[in-house]
Amino acid sequence: MRIPEGPAAQNTFDWIVRGSVGDRTPRLIEGFVRAQEAGDTATWAALVREYGLSWEMLPDAAHGEVAVWDALHDSGVPQTALMRQLPRPTRLGMLPDIGGRTDEVVAQLTDPARLRAARVHPVNVLVAQRTYASGHSARSGATWAPSRKVTDALDAAFYTAFGAVKPSGKRTLLAVDVSGSMTQSISGMPISAREASAALALVQLATEPSATAVGFTSRYGARTWRESALAPLRISPRQRLDDALRVADAMPFAGTDCTLPMIYATEKRLKIDTFVVYTDNETWAGAIHPHQALAEYRRRSGIDAKLIVVGMTATGFSIADPSDSGMLDVVGFDAAVPSLITEFARGL
Structure with missing residues (x-):
């Protein structure tokens, strides 16, 4: 208006x-x-x-x-409103497998131009797809019988929405927690921390011109879960989300030492503008604090790098140095987080 x-x-x-x-x-x-x-x-x-x-x-x-x-x-109906309100016309019988408004709704959900115009992030589509396919609302208790065509359209829209993402344009290292605790759901949403982190990794690998992903895994011969290391997370932006999840599940996991991404980049002499850690609520520091590791990386590389730590199910943690404008803690998760990450990386 x-x-x-x-x-x-x-x-x-x-x-x-x-x-x-x-x-x-x-x-x-x-x-x-x-x-x-x-x-x-x-x-x-x-x-x-x-x-x-x-x-x-x-x-x-x-x-x-x-x-x-x-x-x-x-x-x-605007694109985001359509995704949120799908249960209502479904309950009213307007989205049957044959007839009704189904073909019209499916065409709009998967329309690349509409997804771009509405700036719909793939994670928003994933949340809508998981909610709709579940057939019930966690908040209101309402139920519906999901339409197969609409469920499939939302699945397709997740990948189509990659084209709606505005990249940060920064050289990015994604460090993903692959531990078993990542299977818990986040913020009352119908997706787990595991699914959200894999989805975000896929999106960033597909849209950022220079990005790579690693997983927190255990050192060879490690005796405790804290003897963690990083190893390449071998997922491709051309993979489907289920395939990316299988890759993450196959990695042996260890603790989420938030100093490791900077140490890894220093040892490998990687030129990184933004470090992003995706985890649930189990973040910690090793022998040195992450802000010290980031400062050392900046000194050695000459790059004013940033660090973002996303604790998707956390109720509180402290990794960022409050005096450092290049560090950000994200406690919890909602559909606004992906854009926040991109904007912070861009310096906005």
Whole structure:
């Protein structure tokens, strides 16, 4: 909605503060008010078409009406809203295997241009796919019988959405925790830390012009889990997510020593702009602290490198030096984290 000016702005203010609608009140507000006052399906559907109302602008009672959702789809449901709201038309029987609005919805979900325009990150699509395929909502308790075609379309959209990712353009070393504890779900979302980290690694390997991935594994002949090392995580951006997960599962795992990526890059003489660690909640430092290892890498390489540590299920940890603007701790995980990582790497 465009921010109104002049009399329209005054009328908008009057509606917000006093609930009054004037001659210059924007049409969208007028349509919203009329929708709240209406009480029948035909009127709601007509208002959607006349004013271009979105589903959020309608009363809860309207959300359970097929005719209203037909009107919303005819007017155009935005890409991210479509992914979030798929259970509703599914429960209403609008997305059968044959007929209904299924082919139209499938075409929109997998449309590369729409995914790019909406800047939909593949991890957002993965969360939507896992939620929809599960057939139930963890938050509301609602259930539905997922459509096979829609489930498959979301799976395809995950890979198509790689083209919507804006890369940081930085030389990136991804260090991934491959331990058994990574199988726990994150932040009430229908994906595990293992799936999220593998998905992010695939995306960054596919979109960053210069990126490589390693896994936290055990040293040869190690006697404790803390005797960890890094080894190449041999996944390709051309692989499917399930294949990447199998590669990670096959690696022997050890502790997540957050100093190792900088030590590894120093020993291998790698030119790295951004170090990214993906783990659940088990982060720690070895003989030296990560900020010391990062400072040493910067000194030896001459690169003002950054370090990002993402503890996807953590409730609290401290790796970053608060006085160092090139270090970032991410505690927990949601769909905004991938963009945060990219923007921090770019220095925004």
